[in-house]
Amino acid sequence: MTNQEIRPATPADVPAVKAVTDAAYHPYIERIGVVPQPMEADHAANVAEGKVFVTGEPVSGLVVVEAYEDHLYLDSIAVHPDAHGKGVGRRLLRFVEAHARALRLPEVRLYTNAMMWENQKIYPKYGYEVVERRVDGPYDRIHYRKRLG
16 A cells, blocks of 8 residues: 555554544643544444545544435544644545545535634635534534535
């Protein structure tokens, strides 16, 4: 595998999926006051269900997606801090959109914590529009969608 490829995660990738997710989301714990949900995910179950795709050797980035009848839900995107600024996140976002198209789904949906303001600058650059802001328990979330043409 080249460093550019994105592939389905395997059970052997679970420790790397956890490590990259934790490294990517850990800086937000203090800011938002709770552990971000992706850090508490059942990574082994997500991998077993075919929801996780990884890139890099060793793994430097990943996405967790779930297909629904009318959209692809981007549950998590994580890039290891050592890989920031190298286009990993951009490639992962493009992969998610291509995956949705391959599944013949008309849009991608996601949300981000309102305190993760960096994300609020990124997603609109890639064509995502704000749908709503909603509080779910301890999480203040901004919901986005991108309609695929």
